[in-house]
Amino acid sequence: MSDNLQASLLVTGASGQLGRQVVELLLEKGAQNVIATTRTPEKLADLAERGVTVRQASFDDLDSLIQAFEGAERVLIISTDATDVPGRRLQQHQNAVQAADKAGVKHTLYTSLMEAFESPVTFAPDHFNTERALQESSMGYTILRNNTYMDVLVPAIQQAYQLGGLYNASGDGKTAYITRADCGRAAAAALIDSFDGQRTLDVTGPEAVTQADIAATASSITGKPLSYVPVEVDAAIQSMVDAGLPRPVAETFASFDVATAQGKFANVTSVYKEFTGEEPTSLAQFLTAHKDELV
Numbered sequence: 001m002s003d004n005l006q007a008s009l010l011v012t013g014a015s016g017q018l019g020r021q022v023v024e025l026l027l028e029k030g031a032q033n034v035i036a037t038t039r040t041p042e043k044l045a046d047l048a049e050r051g052v053t054v055r056q057a058s059f060d061d062l063d064s065l066i067q068a069f070e071g072a073e074r075v076l077i078i079s080t081d082a083t084d085v086p087g088r089r090l091q092q093h094q095n096a097v098q099a100a101d102k103a104g105v106k107h108t109l110y111t112s113l114m115e116a117f118e119s120p121v122t123f124a125p126d127h128f129n130t131e132r133a134l135q136e137s138s139m140g141y142t143i144l145r146n147n148t149y150m151d152v153l154v155p156a157i158q159q160a161y162q163l164g165g166l167y168n169a170s171g172d173g174k175t176a177y178i179t180r181a182d183c184g185r186a187a188a189a190a191l192i193d194s195f196d197g198q199r200t201l202d203v204t205g206p207e208a209v210t211q212a213d214i215a216a217t218a219s220s221i222t223g224k225p226l227s228y229v230p231v232e233v234d235a236a237i238q239s240m241v242d243a244g245l246p247r248p249v250a251e252t253f254a255s256f257d258v259a260t261a262q263g264k265f266a267n268v269t270s271v272y273k274e275f276t277g278e279e280p281t282s283l284a285q286f287l288t289a290h291k292d293e294l295v
Contacts (some may be wrong), residue, residue, distance in 0.1 A: 003029070009106075010035040010072035011191070012057070012096065017041040018111070018174065019078050022191065023047060023183035031192060037068045044140040059092035065099030075100050075193050078111045079130070083123055083252075093130035097137055107140040107196050113188065114202060114265050116143050120258045122251060128205035131200070142190050143200040147265055150205065150286050157218050157226070157287075157294045165229035166215045169236040170260035174208035176268045182280045189275035201271045205280045208266045214283065221287050224293050233258060 003210040009026055013019040014036035026034050027050065036044055037057040040221065048054045057068035059080055069075060073258060077096045083087045090122045093110075116127035134141040160166035186203050209217075212228040219226045231239075233254050240250035259265060 024290035069103035173260035176204035
């Protein structure tokens with residue numbers, strides 16, 4: 001894969017964790033024309049001082065997106081977290097795709113969900129319909145179907161030790177977890193890549209693991225026993241509601257367990273290595289790095 005460091009490269013949501021990391025990686029790689037969009041430009045003042053063009057943009061405002069995308073050749077649309085109002089997130093994503101198309105962007109990348117077209121995850125339709133909007137546009141595109149962030153395992157294991165077990169409704173289902181940092185590295189590499197066609201890629205970690213595997217790995221690393229305790233989906237939802245989570249949030253978390261049990265996150269690919277030349281972070285490596293946070 002050849003790099004395209006002279007192109008005008010734009011990253012949305014650049015004040016968020018993933019967006020900020022991608023911008024930093026682009027600068028590190030020597031990209032010459034980086035544009036960062038955000039609702040809060042003041043949060044990126046330090047990037048502006050380093051030569052990044054910072055533009056205000058709201059995913060709720062199509063016109064602001066068109067203006068922000070003006071002159072960009074390759075755009076990374078990072079999916080938003082606007083799940084508070086039904087339909088809002090999809091509309092935001094569709095606004096971004098439409099804006100990129102109208103602004104004359106040559107290639108648009110989008111961070112999606114594994115098997116978005118047939119996933120039981122509650123917000124999967126947002127991703128599937130965004131993918132469809134890209135496919136129906138006049139642009140080249142790269143859909144990055146990121147697997148579940150490995151980062152979520154730190155609080156999950158912390159809680160498991162507090163409760164005396166890793167309670168989960170995913171059964172023997174496997175997930176090829178990948179760290180957020182690795183997703184950022186893959187996205188940055190894809191953004192500067194000169195590919196200008198149409199592709200959909202699963203971005204995964206190096207291995208697919210069960211919840212029992214996670215418990216065993218945590219036990220080995222911490223030296224403190226932890227067991228996986230399978231539960232029914234309804235029981236998982238109710239326990240989260242009893243702990244204070246709103247039911248729709250609990251149902252979303254549980255829907256990931258259902259998807260896992262159905263094998264929706266089990267695919268393991270070499271996409272990360274193809275983009276970066278390196279192996280993605282393994283479960284053992286990640287938990288070892290966060291050992292002091294687990295118990």
